Amino acid sequence: MRERKSDSYVIEPERKIPVIHEADVCVVGGSATGVFAAVRAARLGAKVVIVECQNSFGGVATNGLVSLWHSFYDVEGKKQIIAGLSEEVLSRLSEIDYRTGPGSSHFFNPNELKIELDAVLKEAGVKIYLHTFYTGLTLDGDRITSIFVENKDGRGAIKAKFFIDATGDGDLCRDLGIESYVNDNIQPPSAVYMMQGTKDDERKREFGIKFNEDIVPPMIQRHGKEFGLEPDWGWDTYIPGIHNIHFRADTHVFGFNLAHADDLTEAEIIGREKMRKVIRMMRKYGNPDETYALVNICSYIGIRDTYHYKTKYRADHMELLLGKRYDDVILNGTYDVDVHQADSGIQFMRLNGECTTEYTDGTRVVTNWRKDMGLPTEGPMPTYYSLPFRVLVQEKIENVIAAGRMINADQEAFGALRVMINLNQIGEASGVAAYLAIDQNKSVRELDGVEVAKLLARGGSANIC
Ligand SMILES: Cc1cc2nc3c(=O)[nH]c(=O)nc-3n(C[C@H](O)[C@H](O)[C@H](O)COP(=O)(O)OP(=O)(O)OC[C@H]3O[C@@H](n4cnc5c(N)ncnc54)[C@H](O)[C@@H]3O)c2cc1C
Incomplete structure (x- = not known):
């Protein structure tokens, strides 16, 4: 269970906290996951913060500098399986490039995306708080009443009818x-950086690697030890x-759980130190x-x-x-099961x-998991996968959904689902479920997943095939 423990405590004096905002839906956390939740709820008519x-x-x-979202198409590149806000927002960027191949991706400039996410939120009329930390909540029975x-400005409270933990x-x-x-294997974090210096054709020839392959990993293998x-x-x-x-992103930091403050602090410092070592190695x-x-x-x-939370x-x-299909589909995807092992490889x-x-x-070892499981390796195979709405439905609290990498998934399923095109x-x-819960005066567990899927599809997401 995720909690902070200590042998020593102080009692916080009771005090009045000003209510700084009231809304229908309050989204906490503003990656594209949170932004897209906010925009979808607002476009349906909810008042959103x-x-x-x-x-x-x-x-x-x-802010993490990982500026690519994977393909909107199935693995054959024939059928569009994802649209919605991912497609809409990328179409608004001026610097965008799409590359096909395994893990086909849209590459973009992260600074441009920041500006565009501000714009879609503003256009949808969402109240925005930046530089603002969520620190706690109040409950009335099984309902959150405020955060x-x-x-x-100090400490404030935000009241809402529904909350999205992003x-x-x-x-x-x-x-x-x-x-x-x-x-069992918490996938390690990586401290990402931008490096100047890519004209390394000579070195690539020396290392016997192709022009479009990366020079730094073999360099780390050969010379990394000298730099620690x-x-x-x-x-x-x-x-x-x-x-x-x-x-x-060659700066994995192993052995930490970054949902904890000390681990997070330590890993940030180790990650930055690793970046400097790579630059020094490249200079030499x-x-x-x-x-x-x-x-x-x-x-x-x-x-x-880090942590995952149990849902239905x-x-x-x-x-x-195996490409199982669902009536209450909320996500289509193709990204591979991709597990960064804690210490051995990917x-x-x-x-x-x-x-x-x-x-x-x-x-590099290549095998066939279908063959290993006695499944046919020829003939028709699924070209994308899907996920049902009930993956988002926890049964304890009536008016909250957790959206993002805390998803309830086995280790390998998480390896596929964790990418941004999926979490978007x-x-x-x-956002759609929050709107419906308020509109129909229902708890999240009373919502009809098929209805969520249908309304979601009207905004161009998931169920577009
Ligand atoms: C190095 C690396 C490389 C990756 N490569 C790819 C890739 O190539 N393609 C891909 O699609 N995915 C990739 N992923 C995976 C993907 O980026 C993440 O799984 C995904 O971004 C997680 O999204 P999220 O919304 O759950 O969380 P986050 O992106 O972590 O967003 C959480 C948001 O909530 C905010 N927040 C947190 N706590 C609070 C609080 N208390 N109060 C207020 N705000 C808060 C944070 O500031 C943040 O904005 C990569 C991940 C890493 C780390």
Whole structure:
């Protein structure tokens, strides 16, 4: 169970907290998951407020510098399976590039996305609080009545009829005592940075790697020890419209659970130190004609995995990989089961049966999970997976949904669902469900999932095939 324990306590004196805002729906956490929840509820007519502790929206996609969302199409690239706000917002960006292949993705400039997320919220009439931390809540029976926030004005309360916990770690769920768990292998965080210096063709030839492959991981294998870098299977990608600067993610920080303050602090410092070591290594062993520099550091470390909270349905990787369909579909996706092992490497399981494991020493093992399970390896196979609404339905509190990486999922299913194109859809579904709960005066567990799916589809999400 996620909670803070101590042997020593102080009693907080009772005090009056001013109500700073009242709304129908209050969204806490403003990655695209939270923003899309807020916008969908507001477009349906709800009065919505959103609270974000950073200075901008977008979460890992912007402040974490991971500026890519995966494909809107099935694995064959023939059928569009995702639309909604992900498609709408990307179409508003001026610097966007789509690359096909395994893990087909839209690449964008994270700074542009920040500005566009501000704009969609404003246009939808959502009340915005930036630099504002959620710190606690009040309950009346099984209903949340208000949340407490802290910002430059001090402590304030926000009242609402329905709450969406989009904090990633599930901070409201923690305070509500909703049953939580961590997976055996908590996927490690990575501190992402932007590095200047990509003209390393000579070095690539020397290392025998292709032009479009990344030079830094083999460099870390060969020279990392000298700089105190442990083997890593990091990756990089370019940013459209920007030259000679890539974002890099070869800074996994192992052995921490970043939903806890001390772990978070320690991991931030280790992550930044790793970035500096990579730059120093590149200056010594990279292309001598290149000027390697640390251009930008994520404003907080990228967190993949902490706590998960129990709901009516736990996402199951075999149901995903076998393409099970649901009437109350709220999400379609194709991203592989992608599990960053705590210490050994990264494993991908694909819908077509391929299973690839890449180890930190650079070796790669390819097997077929369908063959291993005695399933046919030829003939028709699912080209995308889906998820039902009940994955969002917890049964303890009437008026809250947790939307984001705290999703109830087995370890492998989480490896697929955790990507942004998937969580964006979960955000939209939460916003629609919040609106319906208020409109029909129902608790979240009384909602009809098929009705949620139908209203969601009218906004272009999930059920568009
Ligand atoms: C290094 C890395 C690489 C990745 N690569 C990819 C990739 O290539 N493609 C992809 O699609 N996905 C990728 N992922 C996964 C994906 O980015 C995350 O799973 C996803 O962003 C999680 O979204 P979320 O909304 O649940 O949480 P977050 O993005 O963590 O958002 C939570 C938001 O809530 C705010 N918040 C938290 N607590 C509070 C509070 N108490 N009060 C107010 N606000 C609060 C945070 O500031 C943040 O804005 C990657 C993740 C990492 C870490």
